[in-house]
Amino acid sequence: MSKTIFEYSVSGRKGVTLPPRDSDSKLEGIIPGKFLRQDKAKLPEVTELDVMRHYIALSHKNHFIEKGLYPLGSCTMKYNPKVHEVLVRHSCFNNIHAYQDEQTLQGSLAILYELQQDLAEISGMAQVTLQPVAGAQGEFAGIKIIEAYHHAKGNTHKTKIILPDSAHGTNPATCSLVGYDVVELKSDAEGRVDLAKLKELIDDNVAGFMLTNPNTLGLFESQIVEIAELIHSVDGLMYMDGANLNALLGIVQPGKIGFDVMHYNLHKTFTTPHGGGGPGSGPVGVVEKLIPYLPVPMIAKNDDGYFFDYRHEATSIGKVHTYYGNFAIMLRAYIYIKMLGPDGLRRVSENAIINANYLMKLVAPYYHIEHQESCMHEFVADGTKQKKENGVSTLDIAKRLLDKGYHAPTIYFPLIIHEALMIEPTETESKESIDAFANAMIEIAMECKDNPEMMHDAPLTTPVRRVDDVRAVKILDLRYQIEN
Numbered sequence: 001m002s003k004t005i006f007e008y009s010v011s012g013r014k015g016v017t018l019p020p021r022d023s024d025s026k027l028e029g030i031i032p033g034k035f036l037r038q039d040k041a042k043l044p045e046v047t048e049l050d051v052m053r054h055y056i057a058l059s060h061k062n063h064f065i066e067k068g069l070y071p072l073g074s075c076t077m078k079y080n081p082k083v084h085e086v087l088v089r090h091s092c093f094n095n096i097h098a099y100q101d102e103q104t105l106q107g108s109l110a111i112l113y114e115l116q117q118d119l120a121e122i123s124g125m126a127q128v129t130l131q132p133v134a135g136a137q138g139e140f141a142g143i144k145i146i147e148a149y150h151h152a153k154g155n156t157h158k159t160k161i162i163l164p165d166s167a168h169g170t171n172p173a174t175c176s177l178v179g180y181d182v183v184e185l186k187s188d189a190e191g192r193v194d195l196a197k198l199k200e201l202i203d204d205n206v207a208g209f210m211l212t213n214p215n216t217l218g219l220f221e222s223q224i225v226e227i228a229e230l231i232h233s234v235d236g237l238m239y240m241d242g243a244n245l246n247a248l249l250g251i252v253q254p255g256k257i258g259f260d261v262m263h264y265n266l267h268k269t270f271t272t273p274h275g276g277g278g279p280g281s282g283p284v285g286v287v288e289k290l291i292p293y294l295p296v297p298m299i300a301k302n303d304d305g306y307f308f309d310y311r312h313e314a315t316s317i318g319k320v321h322t323y324y325g326n327f328a329i330m331l332r333a334y335i336y337i338k339m340l341g342p343d344g345l346r347r348v349s350e351n352a353i354i355n356a357n358y359l360m361k362l363v364a365p366y367y368h369i370e371h372q373e374s375c376m377h378e379f380v381a382d383g384t385k386q387k388k389e390n391g392v393s394t395l396d397i398a399k400r401l402l403d404k405g406y407h408a409p410t411i412y413f414p415l416i417i418h419e420a421l422m423i424e425p426t427e428t429e430s431k432e433s434i435d436a437f438a439n440a441m442i443e444i445a446m447e448c449k450d451n452p453e454m455m456h457d458a459p460l461t462t463p464v465r466r467v468d469d470v471r472a473v474k475i476l477d478l479r480y481q482i483e484n
C-alpha cells in the first residue's frame with residue numbers, strides 16, 4: 001500500500017506560496033476567541049510534487065475505463081471521448097447562468113432543442129423532455145405521466161402496473177413510489193415475456209406495462225407488437241426502460257413498435273461519464289397523446305428563437321428538477337450524437353452487439369450460459385458450474401477479475417439467474433482487448449478447478465481486499481486518523 005499524504009510530511013516543507021498574512025488579532029474582532037484555533041492545524045507539510053504523486057497514486061487504486069475494460073452489464077461503461085471534456089469547459093457554455101434572460105441563452109437553448117429532436121428521432125417518440133437527471137428519475141417522470149393520462153380520463157380505477165421478473169430494481173420501486181401496485185410477470189423458458197401468462201393478468205385495472213428492451217438477459221423482446229396490443233386493449237400504456245438502448249440505435253425505434261413512453265440514460269448510451277453516483281441524465285420521450293403531461297418547461301422554438309415553453313402547465317406533471325437538468329451532461333451527449341450522425345450511431349449498436357456475441361462464444365465453453373442463442377449488447381453467464389463443481393461463488397469469480405486488472409461484471413442480477421455474471425463489453429473495446437478479457441475469464445475457470453481455496457481469498461493484489469459492504473454502509477467513516 002502506498003503512503004498517505006500525511007506520511008510524506010516533513011516539517012517545514014511547503015508546496016504553496018502565499019502573501020504574508022495579517023496578524024491574527026484582526027480576526028479576533030470578527031470571530032469570537034473561543035472559536036479560534038489555539039494550535040497549528042495538523043496539515044501535511046508537503047511539496048506540490050508530493051501532492052501530485054499522492055493523488056495520482058490514489059487514482060490508480062481505483063478502476064476506470066482508461067485503465068482497463070469495464071464490463072459492468074446494463075451500465076454501458078463505454079469510453080467517454082475526451083473532445084467532450086474540452087468542449088464542455090468552453091467559456092460559452094460554463095459561464096452561463098440559469099437565470100439569464102433566454103434571449104442571451106439562444107446558443108445553449110438551440111443545443112437543448114436539437115438534442116430533444118434528435119432523441120425523439122432516435123426513439124420514434126413525438127416529444128422529449130430533458131429534465132430528469134437519472135434513469136430512475138426518468139422512470140418516475142414517465143410513470144407520473146401514465147398516471148396523469150389515466151386521471152385526465154377519469155380512470156382512477158387503474159391501479160396496477162405489470163412488469164417482468166427480470167426487471168431492474170428501480171422499475172418496481174418507481175411504480176410503488178408513484179402509488180401503483182406492482183404485478184410481477186414470470187418470464188418464459190426463453191427468458192422473455194410469457195404472452196399466455198400476460199393474458200391472464202390483463203384486466204381493466206391495468207394502468208401500464210413496464211419493459212426493458214433488450215431485456216436484462218440481453219435478449220430482444222420479439223413480441224412487442226402483440227404485447228402492446230394486449231396492453232392497449234384495456235387502455236394501458238407501454239413504458240420502455242431504455243437503459244439498454246445501446247443495442248437499438250438506428251435499428252429499432254421503440255415509439256414505432258408500440259411503446260408510449262420511455263426513458264433514455266444519456267450517461268449509458270450516449271457516453272457521458274458515470275459511476276460514483278452521477279451526475280446523470282434520464283430524458284423521457286412520449287407519443288403524441290402524452291405530450292400535454294410532460295414536465296414544464298419544454299424547450300420550444302418560434303420565429304423569435306428558442307424559449308422555455310410553459311404551454312402545457314395546466315396538465316403537466318410539473319417540474320421534476322431545478323432549472324433544466326444537467327446541462328453539461330446533455331451537452332456531451334449532443335456532441336456525441338452530432339459527431340457520429342445516424343450511420344455512426346447505427347454502427348455503435350451493431351458493434352456493441354457483435355462484441356457481446358463474440359465474447360459470449362469465447363467464454364461459453366467454460367461458464368454456464370442459460371440463454372445461449374445470440375444476444376444483443378450484453379449477455380448473462382453464471383457461476384453455477386463453478387459453484388457446484390468447485391465450491392466457488394460468483395462473488396469469488398468477480399473478485400478474482402480485479403486481480404487480473406478488470407472491473408467485475410454486474411453480479412447476482414438479474415435475480416432470475418442464480419450466480420449471474422452480466423457482461424457488457426461495449427463497442428469501444430477492440431478484438432484484442434475482448435480476447436484478453438476472455439482469457440482472464442478462462443484462466444479463472446481453470447483456477448476454480450486447481451485452486452478453489454485461493455479463489456475465496458481473492459482479490460490478492462488490490463490495496464483493499466474484501467470490504468464488509470454492510471459495515472461500510474452503516475459505519476461510513478472515510479477520515480484519515482492522525483496518530484499522535
Ligand SMILES: *Cc1c(COP(=O)(O)O)cnc(C)c1O
Binds near residue numbers: 074136168265280
Ligand atoms: C441503470 C438502469 C436503470 C436506472 O438508471 P439510473 O440512471 O442508474 O438511475 C434502470 N433500469 C435498467 C435496466 C438499468 O440498467
